[in-house]
Structures are given as C-alpha cells and as structure tokens.
Amino acid sequence: MKKMLLAACLLLAALVGLAQNAVPADAFEKGMQQPDIQLLDVRTAKEFNTGHLQDALQADFTKKSEFFDRIKYLDKSKPVYIYCLSGGRSTAAAKWMRENGYTQVVEMEGGVIAWKQAGKALTGVAAGPQLSIPDFEKAVSNGKWVLVDVGATWCPPCRKMEPVVKQIVKEKQLKLVNVDAGKDTDVMNSINAKAPPTFVLYKDGKEVWRKEGVVTLEEFRSAIR
Incomplete structure (x- = not known):
C-alpha cells in the first residue's frame, strides 16, 4: 500500500512539473511578446508550410540530425517557446533541451490544434509558383559574380547568416539570387x-564555389578573390 501511495505521489509530482512548463495557447501567445523570445516549431517542413506562428523557426524533431543541427544556433540562455501539432513532439523535444542546457523552455499545450481552436491565426502558408529552372539559370548567368542563397526564414542558421550575406553582397557588389528552400524544390x-x-557562387555563369551551412565573412571574401 505504501509503495502504491509513493508511486502515485511521484506520478503527481511529475505531472505538476510538466504542467508548469506546458501552457495553454493564450498564455503561450502572451509569453511570446517578451523580448528575446526564440520561437521554435518542431513539426516537419511540410506541416510548417501549411501555416505556422509568426517568426517561428523550424527544426523537424523526427529528423534528429536536422533538429540537432538547427537548434545549436539558439541561445541556451534565452527563453525558447516550442510547439508542434498537438503537443507530443514538443514535449519530447523540450525535455531533451532542458536536459542539455537550455535554461527556459516553454511548451504550448495542445500545439497548433489548440492554437487554431482558440481562434488564433497562422501565417506563412507557402503560396505562388516555384522559381523555374530556366529563370534561375538566366539569373545566375546574368552577372560577373552571383551569389545564390538557398535558405528560408524559418531556418535558424539561415537567420544567423542574414547580416553576413547582406554585408558581403554590399562589399563585393554581388548579384544575389534567393532560392526558397521551402518551395523551390526543382531548382x-x-x-x-x-x-x-x-x-553557391557563380562567376560568369559558372559555379566556382559552394558551401552548405554557416559561412564566415572571411570565407566569402576568400572565395571571391
């Protein structure tokens, strides 16, 4: 009897602890208004493109290599507000993050389903045609130096690269061609x-250099010399 009572108490304590970190949609939305919030969607890219919360970053928790690679660009000392479709994946992701040094992780109870049921809007539904391959080829051939940036607003390392790309384009007077990683799959x-x-860097219409992932300003400069 005592063992059963102890087990029940431990389960209750665990549930209380979880409830302190999982908040309903209204409280989640209010918390998002704080400064320095990092908003993380752990659904798949396909789910993300059906609509997501404003300014959310995306890292698919079902693809562990992608998830770990993307979240390493988050600041562990700043709050992370995390959600998925119904709460299961975000709970598992949040648990791992707390155990690995992220100091404040807040989950949305019920995920996107609860958000929509509360009458709250989503943004970022992928729309419009893809960039065609002929249009892309025309763009990269029209300029001495062309920088192709395959990225997305929801990609954490892409966000990190924005000021670097802006600086090198201005500094070297490059033509910039953006390829939307969430839509332009043919290209x-x-x-x-x-x-x-x-x-990817093109010179006189031919690829001369490429790198996947974060690139330093010096790496760009070295490639363009």
Whole structure:
C-alpha cells in the first residue's frame, strides 16, 4: 500500500512539473511578446508550410540530425517557446533541451490544434509558383559574380547568416539570387542543394564555389578573390 501511495505521489509530482512548463495557447501567445523570445516549431517542413506562428523557426524533431543541427544556433540562455501539432513532439523535444542546457523552455499545450481552436491565426502558408529552372539559370548567368542563397526564414542558421550575406553582397557588389528552400524544390534538385543554408557562387555563369551551412565573412571574401 505504501509503495502504491509513493508511486502515485511521484506520478503527481511529475505531472505538476510538466504542467508548469506546458501552457495553454493564450498564455503561450502572451509569453511570446517578451523580448528575446526564440520561437521554435518542431513539426516537419511540410506541416510548417501549411501555416505556422509568426517568426517561428523550424527544426523537424523526427529528423534528429536536422533538429540537432538547427537548434545549436539558439541561445541556451534565452527563453525558447516550442510547439508542434498537438503537443507530443514538443514535449519530447523540450525535455531533451532542458536536459542539455537550455535554461527556459516553454511548451504550448495542445500545439497548433489548440492554437487554431482558440481562434488564433497562422501565417506563412507557402503560396505562388516555384522559381523555374530556366529563370534561375538566366539569373545566375546574368552577372560577373552571383551569389545564390538557398535558405528560408524559418531556418535558424539561415537567420544567423542574414547580416553576413547582406554585408558581403554590399562589399563585393554581388548579384544575389534567393532560392526558397521551402518551395523551390526543382531548382534545389537541379543544383544539388540538399538543405538550407547552402551558398553557391557563380562567376560568369559558372559555379566556382559552394558551401552548405554557416559561412564566415572571411570565407566569402576568400572565395571571391
């Protein structure tokens, strides 16, 4: 009897602890308004493109290599607000993050389903046609130096690269061609770009350099010399 009572108490304590970190949609939305919040969607890219919360980053928890690669660009000392479709994946992801040094991780109870049931809007539904391969080829052939940036607003390392790309484009007077990793799959396949961010430099219409992942300013400068 005592063992059963102890087990029940431990289960209750665990549930209480979880409830302190999982909040309903209204409280989640209010918390998002704080400064320095990092908002993380751990659904698949396909799910993300059906609509997501404003300014959310995306890292698919079902693809562990992608998840770990992307979240390493989050600041462990700043709050992370995390969600998925119904709460299961975000709970598992949040547990791992707390155990690995992320100091404040808050989950949305019920995920996107609860968010929509509360009458709250989503943004970022993928729309419009893809960039065609002929249009892409025309763009990269029209300029002495062209930088192709395969990225997405929801990709954490892509966000990190934004000021670096802006600076090198201005500094070297490059033509910039953006390829949307969430939509322009035909172009990505044609140039064998497997994941964002991927950067490809063209000189006089021919590829001369590429790198997948974060690139330093010096790496860009060295490639353009």
